[in-house]
Each structure stands twice: as structure tokens, then as C-alpha cells.
């Protein structure tokens with residue numbers, strides 16, 4: 001594969017942009033990332049004309065793939081050509097808000113913003129303003145964007161900001177606990193319950209491998225937050241309008257949080273975020289309430305059109321059946337390949353999310369060993385993904401160097417674009433077809 005153009009572009013980028021990129025993860029491909037020229041259904045073509053099957057899909061927003069259906073294109077183009085934005089309301093904001101309220105169980109009212117980060121930042125401020133409390137509980141290995149209150153590492157007893165430039169005071173108010181650990185959650189509530197404003201969690205950890213909730217975990221969090229008068233916030237920036245279809249992950253799990261944050265798909269590929277929830281809580285945002293929230297670009301007509309047309313297209317076509325079916329084919333095919341060629345790895349994911357991680361360690365495995373001994377894949381009574389990691393620690397234990405070799409080296413060389421590191425997940429779009437799955441499985445076979 002020639003990559004002269006990408007290399008030259010990266011050289012230019014390095015002289016004018018920190019690390020040569022506008023978002024950290026993009027620089028992770030070594031020795032340099034490929035620069036994309038354009039998309040084509042489920043593929044991208046780079047600046048040197050190389051074609052890749054694309055399972056990154058913009059890191060999640062592109063539910064429909066790179067070629068947008070005509071209705072979506074027309075909606076975007078019309079709004080852009082009429083003058084992109086105004087600083088005063090437009091009808092399409094109301095249309096998209098009504099669509100979301102109709103489909104997502106917990107959302108009675110919604111405020112649109114411009115990124116997932118802005119959504120979680122505003123949700124945390126809202127929870128603090130609403131409850132009059134300071135502390136938030138987050139999951140270790142969870143990700144809620146580049147915001148001060150959630151860039152915290154450690155545990156509830158010993159924690160610190162995970163980035164330079166964040167005062168320690170932020171970490172004092174953030175309590176990280178392991179995902180799927182009811183005892184740890186109970187302990188932080190016993191110690192800090194009176195000052196906990198919210199528990200903020202992704203329904204499925206999508207930024208640390210893919211970690212699935214154990215049965216009853218979200219119900220437990222729902223109950224304990226209610227008991228202590230804290231808010232339960234689902235960060236559905238990744239899972240929203242992907243897992244569980246138009247009802248989002250909360251409908252799949254049958255749990256109704258107080259607030260939900262959105263991003264990615266809800267803007268149809270344009271910059272977006274949103275905070276939805278119970279009307280009585282959302283009404284605390286200014287100007288209705290006293291929790292300040294504002295943004296020049298919020299509810300941008302082009303974004304609203306892209307989001308609304310995308311979701312309407314998904315409502316009227318077989319989008320979720322298609323992406324979930326290909327997702328299952330990928331996970332199933334990968335499970336067989338891993339069993340044959342790399343039995344120490346694990347296939348994770350659900351709906352249109354998938355990932356291979358380089359470990360089979362962790363309590364998820366220990367707990368199931370009795371019922372599902374190694375090789376139980378062949379046992380039809382055994383859950384297919386029996387060795388799912390239970391929390392971020394399990395995934396972190398994996399061999400990250402191997403990711404670099406196998407996936408940036410061999411998979412990319414075979415024309416398959418996978419997520420840039422071991423932790424981010426991979427996405428199926430409506431633009432992908434069965435041949436993409438088959439070619440990808442062949443490439444995995446070769447690489448593993």
C-alpha cells in the first residue's frame with residue numbers, strides 16, 4: 001500500500017496542529033494516520049487511493065454509512081443553503097425534540113448542545129443544581145468526554161485528575177467505582193450518600209473494550225439512586241439510537257434513568273449533543289430554571305436536519321435489523337475464529353457494536369467456569385459470549401501491544417479499518433453489506 005500522500009499531509013499537519021490532529025485518538029495509528037479523501041457506503045478511501053472497509057464509522061455517528069440516503073442529503077442541503085444558522089429558534093429543533101420525546105422512554109424534554117462532552121458537562125451541572133449536592137459517581141474506565149468532572153482516575157478512596165490542567169478539587173467531587181460492582185456502589189452511598197448528586201454511567205461501557213452490564217446491575221443503580229435522592233444518568237452518547245434501536249439502550253434494559261445524554265447518531269454525522277430527561281428536572285436549565293446553559297450553535301438547523309432525517313429513515317426502513325444482523329454475523333464469525341486460532345482472546349459486543357479484546361481473564365470468567373468450562377462454546381445451553389469482561393480492569397489487563405501489531409499492522413494492510421486502540425468499539429452501519437463482513441472475517445483469520 002502506498003501512503004506518500006498521507007505521510008506528506010501528516011508532515012504538514014504536525015507543523016500546525018498539536019500531534020498533527022484535532023482529537024487525540026486519531027494520532028494513535030503508527031507511524032502516522034491515513035488521511036481520508038472520502039467515504040463510500042461502508043468503506044473509506046484514503047489520500048493515496050487505498051480503500052478500507054470502515055468499522056470506525058466516524059467513531060459512532062454514522063448509523064447509515066458514508067452515503068446518506070437522498071432524504072437525509074436533501075434535508076441537510078436545504079438547511080445549509082437557506083443560511084446555516086440564526087441565533088433564534090427554528091421549527092426543525094422542535095421536530096427533532098418531538099421525535100426523541102416520542103421514542104425514548106425517559107425523555108420528556110430535551111436540550112440540544114454541540115458535543116457529547118457538552119452534554120455530559122451540562123448534565124452534571126444540572127444534577128448538581130437540581131439536588132444541591134456536589135459529588136458524582138462514575139465508572140472506572142467509563143468515558144464522558146473531555147470534561148473536568150469526569151477525567152478522574154483511581155477509586156472512591158484515592159483519586160486524581162487523569163489529565164494535566166485539572167485542579168485536584170474536581171477529583172474530590174468525583175467518585176469512581178468499578179462497573180458491575182454493587183458492593184462498591186453501596187459503599188460509596190453509605191459514606192457519601194447525602195452529598196451524591198448523580199450516578200453517571202454508560203449503559204454499556206463502550207470506551208473500554210465493550211463491557212456489558214450484568215443482569216440486574218442497572219436496576220440496582222436505579223434503586224439506590226432513588227433511595228438516596230440522587231439522579232441516575234445514562235450516558236447514551238454511543239448507545240443512543242444504536243443499541244435497542246430508537247428506544248436506545250434504556251429500552252433494551254428496561255431501566256428509566258432520570259437524565260440521558262446523547263451525541264453522535266442524534267446529529268446524523270454533524271456536531272451534536274443533547275440532555276434529555278424528566279421535564280421537572282430539565283426545566284431547571286436556564287431560562288426556565290437557574291442552571292446556566294447556553295450555546296451559539298446549539299440546535300443548529302443543519303445538524304437538526306441531519307439528525308431528524310437519519311432517525312426518520314431508521315424508523316421507516318430496515319436499518320436496525322440490517323446493522324444488528326451484520327453485527328451478529330461478525331461476532332459469531334469472530335467467536336469461531338478466536339476459538340480456533342486465539343483461544344485467549346474474547347469477542348464482545350451487542351447489536352451493531354463489536355470488538356475483539358486480548359484477554360480472557362477476569363471475574364466474568366471465574367464466575368461462569370463451573371457451569372461453562374472451556375470449550376463450552378459448543379454447548380448450546382451456554383451463553384455464547386460467556387467470558388465477557390466484567391469491568392474496565394479486566395479489559396485493561398489485555399495486551400495492548402498486540403493491538404498495535406495485529407490491527408494497525410495486519411488488518412490495516414489488508415484494507416480493514418478498525419478502531420485506533422484496544423478500548424474504543426467498532427460499529428456496523430447501514431452502508432455495510434454481507435461481503436464486508438466476509439472480507440473482514442477473512443482478514444481476521446489471516447491476522448490472528
Ligand code: PMP
Nearest residue numbers: 115116117143144145237238263
Ligand atoms: N460520552 C461517551 C459515552 C462517549 O463515548 C463520548 C465520545 N466518544 C463522549 C461522551 C464525548 O462525546 P464528544 O466526543 O462528542 O464530545
